[in-house]
Amino acid sequence: MSEGKADVVIKASHVVTMKSPGEVYSPGYVAIRGNRIVEVGSTGRLHLKAKETVSCRGQVAMPGLVNAHTHSPMTLLRGAVEDVPLRVWLNDLVWPVERNLTEEDVYWGSLLAQVEMLKAGVTCFNDHYFYMHKVVEALERSGARGALCQAVIEGEDSGRGRRELEGSLAFAKKFREHPSGRVKTYIGPHSEYSCGRELLARAAEAARTNGLSVHMHFAEDRGYYERVSAREGKEPALMLDEVGLLIGGSVFAHGVHMSQSEASLLARRGVALSHNPVSNMKVAAGLADVTMFKEQGMVVGLGTDGAASNNALDLLRDLRVAAILRKSTRGDTRAGPAYEVVAEATVDGAKALCLKGLGKLEGGYLADVVTVDVSQPHFQPLHDLYSAIVYSATGRDVRHVFVDGKHIVEDGRLVGLDEGLVIRMARRRAHLLLEKVRP
Ligand SMILES: [Zn+2]
Incomplete structure (x- = not known):
């Protein structure tokens, strides 16, 4: 544990670090400063002060x-x-x-x-x-x-x-x-x-x-x-x-x-x-x-x-x-x-992809972190986190997404981007494109 400040602390019921199968914290936290993870650990050992805390009860935090x-x-x-x-x-x-x-x-x-x-x-x-x-x-x-x-x-x-x-x-x-x-x-x-x-x-x-x-x-x-x-x-x-x-x-x-x-x-x-x-x-x-x-x-x-x-x-x-x-x-x-x-x-x-400092939740790694809501019926009872992620989860269970330290999806909603506009424009482009190639 280190003294000091974090920009964001994600507190989740489980933190899957992907450093090794056993390195899971339940409950745990991921502390982020700038675009990097500064610390990951058990919630009881959290001493960092954070500007913002994101509470993810019933969720697993894992690498993006x-x-x-x-x-x-x-x-x-x-x-x-x-x-x-x-x-x-x-x-x-x-x-x-x-x-x-x-x-x-x-x-x-x-x-x-x-x-x-x-x-x-x-x-x-x-x-x-x-x-x-x-x-x-x-x-x-x-x-x-x-x-x-x-x-x-x-x-x-x-x-x-x-x-x-x-x-x-x-x-x-x-x-x-x-x-x-x-x-x-x-x-x-x-x-x-x-x-x-x-x-x-x-x-x-x-x-x-x-x-x-x-x-x-x-x-x-x-x-x-x-x-x-x-x-x-x-x-x-x-x-x-x-x-x-x-x-x-x-x-x-x-x-x-x-x-x-x-x-x-x-x-x-x-x-x-x-x-x-x-x-x-x-x-x-x-x-x-x-x-x-x-x-x-x-x-x-x-x-x-x-x-x-x-x-x-x-x-x-x-x-x-x-x-x-x-x-x-x-x-x-x-x-x-x-x-x-x-x-x-x-x-x-x-x-x-040879992307160094990516793919694990560990101090010094890039802060690409996602959370999956495992409190839902299709995950219960939760015997094994890896089995839950592989066999029960789909993208619709994702609640929070951080990329490079930025909170991009909040509680399932994309922030800072007009999703409706993107869908309308993509549909229009697809229609025009297929018109050109279909007899
Ligand atoms: Zn291909």
Whole structure:
């Protein structure tokens, strides 16, 4: 305990620190000064004076959730086309829409996503899309934290690939030192199949020269993955290694079809994985063997993917899917224990994104804190906090959200942002956008 003052003290019935399974305070407090946590402990040992106390009786305070892979502006396509094969969905909806996107679409789509995520306890998101400077603008407005990259797709057009890589690099360099301190940037080649070997080599070179790492999709769709294997005559991860793209600190999304030796190679190179169970199952991409990835030494975070393939950005709701999927794939109830899955959505997610000082409730860490109301019937009786978070909680149970020390959601309500306006504007943008691509 330290003498002195805190700006805010959150007092909760339970404080889950995510330092280790046993480090829980019931009841406990989290003291915040500026944008940092100064102290966490048992309420009986609180000696700090606070300017403001937030009383969270019946609630669990925990680290803000980290969504390790998404495409925030894709909220505009939520539910627009369902139940078609992945390639049809990409060719007939996603890619035509993306050719017609405007900056305004990206701004309002992303702001809607950020509102949705913040209210559901997601304080940090790893985003991969176009016109990303508009996502930065939305983030300035919402108060969220983001790891951001501008997408690079080549397809059959190498000129497009090179132009988009220049754009991705310019974005990453311009916003890496954002004054809010809440932005980190990556280079964003879309995937091993949508960018050719030469462009991937250029992306690697651009990233290494500028001290950046990479956020990309990898081994999501079996057909695309096999096509790259056949073209290269080797496993796709080996090709990525040859072109220099396995840069430590990078994060790959999905990995559904990668082999054990590829997982081991990514782990040795310091590339982390975002597992996106709901999206993988919804687009019938396959079932990722996360237990194997972890056995090979990979750091694994959890992502929702975009709202067009989930259809929500509610990471808490997805925890239970992540856990039961792992048990079913392995045929082993011991796979995916609750603490481990909560860690993937918090401390391991922060580790996957190389965000130091994030993901735990500990003195000196960034003050991204959320509370979940566990007093409700669907949590009772409360035998185990981690089980409650994984199997009973959804984003609708979130009551308070702090990002960078700022109180952004108070008792379930977003403060400082007109939620009704965001919804109206996003609906309008979605309507205009779909009008352009539908015959
Ligand atoms: Zn994705």
